[in-house]
Amino acid sequence: MTSERAPEPVTAAANPPLQPLASNLLPSDVIRVSATSDVPAPERHLTEVAKLIDVSKCIGCKACQSACIEWNDTHPDIEENVGVYENPHDLTPDMFTLMRFTEYENPVTNEFEWLIRKDGCMHCADPGCLKACPAPGAIVQYSNGIVDFISDNCIGCGYCIAGCPFNIPRVSKTAHVSKKCTLCSDRVAVGQGPACAKACPTKAISFGTKEAMVELASERVEDLKSRGYDHAGLYDPQGVGGTHVMYVLHHADQPSLYAGLPDDPQISPVVRGWKGPAKTVGLAVAGLAAAGAVLHGIFARPNEVTAHEEGEAEDLVEDHDQRHGDREA
């Protein structure tokens, strides 16, 4: 094979290759697979990538939504206006990313702020969706940090919804598979950045190695602090092991201001319990019970009716007959 392997992407600001390039996302780059425990250790570790969303640069133009729809060939419904700027009104199986708008009156500065956040999959290092997923191979995580849904293996149960700390996956009513941002894994595979990051007019969305994005974020945080946002900071929540989609927030001390971005997201203990101990212990208990029954069956004497008892029964029935007869007589 002489085909050139596509490079790993370092930016979204690049033009797509037209020459065929072999994918840089190999099966062997998968480090986690849903409902699969024996994923072999990868031979190489890809450079972790990340999308950095700087809400202080975001103008809420929805170019990311537009680019996402076009790249992924989805068909969201034409809805109606319900008195807000969000359209569609929520993430849908056909809308992997959504601008959420919050009108906030800052009690400290008395300034009005229009907080706009691009919502979508965070590509957690410890993905709750993957943990919750019962279908082997329906959710995979690559060593570059991308968490991807593989529709062919998805059974549409919606467990990923329960597993996700960010309320992201949506199950299609028609295809019955769960959908969310892929971080444009097909673009990343040929060295390109995600469509939304490329499109973003104000570069509020950047894409590159996670290291570079963290560095860029610190540059931005410094700028924001110079503008009086003392609590500006990076949102890379460690509760889920960090994310491969991160935010620069002016109010990093209050993420929930931004349309309910979780302050301290983590995989719910309930989900951990359900997918951790409950899964093992439950199965073990059931297995033990079954085994116990079998063993008991084999080794213990069965509870058998004796011929004597059959006789007793006959007597008893006879007896009753007579007594009834007596009474009648």
Place this chain on the structure above:
Amino acid sequence: MTEERVYSAPGDKIETKHPVTVNRYRGYTRLNHWVTAACMIVLLISGLSLFHPSLFFLTDIFGGGQTTRWLHPIVGLVLVASFLLLFAQMWKLNLPRREDVEWSRKIGDLLQGNEENLPELGKYNAGQKVVFWGMSGLIVVLVTTGVMIWEQYFPHLVSIPARRIAVAVHSLAAIFTILIFIVHVYAAIWTRGTIRAMTRGTVTGGWAFRHHRKWLRELAGRQRSDPSK
């Protein structure tokens, strides 16, 4: 006039006297039971296949994960309907009675084969009652939580945190259901002569005498009023 039934259900009667065979379950009750049982088995297999990855291969029985995901809740509803019918027929005789306490206390004797030490019982012993009420309760829990996590038709019924609890409770309830199911099946097997009650509908007099004497007594006492005579 008919004497009041205390320990037996309508349809329970002495079938033959020599030897004694006793009608324990009528035809439709047996059908009802087996429909419920079939549903339960499908639910257990499909549920288990989605519960633990090592059992996911079981989805192949139903034609894959998608079908399994679709089938499981539908069968669950069938089970609920079917079980409701069973429940209507059985709940009264499964109400606890004083002798259940003593019976439970002496359950060791039962396992050691000293059943004669146990008190006389009606149609159901305390173990069967536990299975009955356990199943009833668990099915309520399962159907409730099941609907809460039924993505296809009720995606927004409850909040996501509630859904997480629901899915965990559903799993736990399923484990308990499995345990009860095992107890139920195993008891039926271990207690010889039981299964025919749900196949042929009858048990031997000796079986009735040994395990449910009060029930046998009542039936024996009711012979006269039996319209077949």
Place this chain on the structure above:
Amino acid sequence: MTNAWTDIKNTDLVIVMGGNAAEAHPCGFKWVTEAKHHRGARLIVVDPRFNRTASVADVYAPIRPGSDIAFLMGVIRYCIENDKVQWDYVKNYTNATYLVNDAFGWAEGLFTGYDEAKRDYDRTSWEYQMNEDGTVKTDPTLTDPRCVWNLLKEQVATYTPEFVENLCGTPRERYLKICEMIGATSARDKVMTSLYALGWTQHSKGAQNIRGMAMLQLILGNVGLPGGGVNALRGHANIQGLTDIGLLSHTLPGYMNLPTEKEIDYTTYMSTRGNKPLIPDQTSYWQNTPKFMVSFLKAMWGDAATRENDWGFDWLPKLDVAYYDILRMFDMMSRGEVNLYFCQGFNPLLSFPNRAKLTQALSKLKLLVTIDPLQTETGHFWEDHGIYNEVEPSKIMTEVLELPSTCFAEDEGATVNSGRWLQWHWPGATPPGDAKHDTWIMANIFLRVRELYRKEGGVCPEPILNLAWDYEDPYEPEAAELAKEMNGRALQTLYDPKDPAKVLVEAGKLLPNFGVMRDDGSTMSGCWIYAGSWTEEGNMMARRDNSDPGDIGTFLNWTFAWPANRRILYNRASCDLQGKPWDEARKLIEWNGERWQGFDVPDIAVTAKPETVMPFIMTAEGTARLFSRKLLRDGPFPTHMEPFESPVENPFNAKLRGNPVARIFPDDLAQLGTSADYPFVGTSYRLTEHFHYWTKHNRVNAVLQPEFFVEISEELAAERGITKGGRVRVWSARGEIWAKAVVTKRIRPLICNGKPVHVVGIPLHWGFMGAARKGFGPNSLTPFVGDANIDTPEFKAFLVNIEPAAEEGASA
């Protein structure tokens, strides 16, 4: 734009006022966020609404629609009061020192010479004091009370912070904070850029709004500098190009004017266009007008244009009024005075004011032809669409032809961006169905008309029969042929005037630049400012070298910018009098002792001596005008005027309604409302999800913003019992619309003179064709009146009323 999109990265302060750059020009706005990120630039937004641009602003201030002049004059007053003036710039590069005619004055909101009956000024007194040799009297000490600077000081004295607060509704501390930030850019090493768009033009005094900012920028010394300028963010992809080429009622290509009927011949026409410098040694580039004019006429009529027939001057139509702008045409149409109307890629039914009048006007046409890639509302104006277009087709006798044309993806050619870059593009898709190129359609129409004249004769056939049409395939002229025609060719070999032996351009060759043009018929050029765009070296508009040696955003080898590939206009002003950059760190060009050089094409003759030749080469003064003489109809300085429909009286003169010299037709005057009936201020605008009336045809954009809505404050909603997402009826003296209500904190009542003024925001993207839900536009409500100088309709400030409405279909 004086500057370019990419140049915004060089700024220290951005003021977005009279526009909404983030929303309407997101990718250009990127250079604002880049400046913020990499230079620490600050962003000020002044707008009636807290819009998407405001969402990333450092300071936002609300302003009552239509009060921008007061705000800007107030800032100028602040700068003068607080010595925030770039004095070297003002004294040398503006007309601040020039003395003005003693008769000129201003009182009660009016300048001298007002004639109420004519709704016009006699502008005689709006002029400099002249020396006998025809040059201007000046006072470099700025002590003469009649110098422009002192008159300006007097003019802006009224605009105190209190006055501004009361008139504009802008809270004082916020206003003063903005003044302070703006004033700081008077420093030599600080630059502000102004980004504006239709938020300033669509007023009855639009031109004066922009002058206000231009004057402020001159006072701060910010024009001509990287990161500075007065930047009109143009709307359509090629609005700049079509304006350059003169597709307007009264213009010729390259910003020359069509003759009026007073200009009875070529000589008379040229007699007022001598443009003799008013200050010795100045460039006054318009002195070259005859060269550009003759070259244009030769492009039009080729060999038929001769010196003997004044180069075909008579074949140009002559104006009897200032112009036949869209308002005048539709007014004439409504009176049955127009028979044929063509809409090529234009949807007037949604884009002109007073839709009821438009429908009535279109119904009186004999023939309407639309040439458009889309099925437009205008082409379908006769269709009954219920409340969205309530007409009776059987009563409309207009014949309509809908001709399908291609779009950008299917055609080839250049479009001119806001920064004057001519960028070539190539087709990559087969046109759908039977859609054809506009050029093919126009050629077929023209050639058929010409054939009829050839066969049948008729009235004045010469301009048609003689029109140059030397295309290889006359029915499908190639983009390259047309581009070369605009660039121009030498018709005879051109020799260097200084050295007759030296050949500059051989006969038949493309012109390298407009400097070689002649007024003797030896050159032709369709649009002189495009000379250099397609030369013997090839198509300069197709160049794709994106290197930027000075890292100052000029990209000289990327496509072509007019004029002469210059990226920043007036760039000579980026240097001090001696030719050194005001800010060494922001060097664009500089004088090296012999010539101008640097990272841009100097906007001055390369050997023009810095202390002699001033930067503003297009004016006869060589300087920029703080006092604009007679050039604008409504005053040499901006003065505050209320919109024609306003809840507030003109504080200078309660009798004045709107711009006292703006033209308004009698029927339309009768259709103006007052705040007694229409208490709220309506204003129109675009949303970022849509482009005018095009993208409602697109599924994706319809998804992103599906349905027509209006925006109101929580206070107004409470006052009128309107709920978020509920349906409302909005009406003006001219019509009514129904919409969903977006109730928001982003609009607040403005407190003017102690009283609240409520604003109703009305976006403009919906109609009755396309993929999005059917809806309305603001033009059902807006008044049929325009700017006094160029008649841009007053879309940004008018009066409306609003109430909750029943759901569609339900009875109210």
Place this chain on the structure above:
Amino acid sequence: MNIDLSRRSFLKLAGAGAAATTIGALGFGAAEAATAAHVRAFKLTSMTETRNVCTYCSVACGILMYSKGDLAAGEKAELIHIEGDADHPTNRGTLCPKGAALKDFVKSETRATKPRHRAPGADTWQDISWEDAFDKIARAIKDDRDQNFIEKNAAGVTVNRWLTMGFLAASGGTNETGWLTYKAVRSLGVLGFDNQARV
């Protein structure tokens, strides 16, 4: 490797090769390996790329159009995708929500695709051939111009204007279209001539 392989089949081969080797190396089930490699195929491979400029606003972003079929080579070309041109100095590959959905404009269901005629008083369109449409227009122009053209004003000055016809030109079109339109319209003596500069 056979150099005559088309890009598409070349890619397929390359993909298959990569998958095969990896399955062996990893030793997990073939199904799972196939699963893990399930990244959507890059949809632009083997498309024709054309450089263009966004048709909407005056920022004039550089765009790349991807089509099936090469128009320059005389083939029929179907537009598949549009994205920003990262080489363009202004937009650097970015696009706004309109630009990013340009393909939907080109392929809009409400594009005009054939000439249509609406007769006076009619409530429907009728199809019309280009020939007939042009004849109708040319006749209308000729007749109206001959009837209403003003050669001289009251003072006897040659004014050569025609006021009963108006023309709105497209600011979305090219310079070249604009220039051809300018020539044709001005030569007729039309003064009611405008573009979107004011709106």
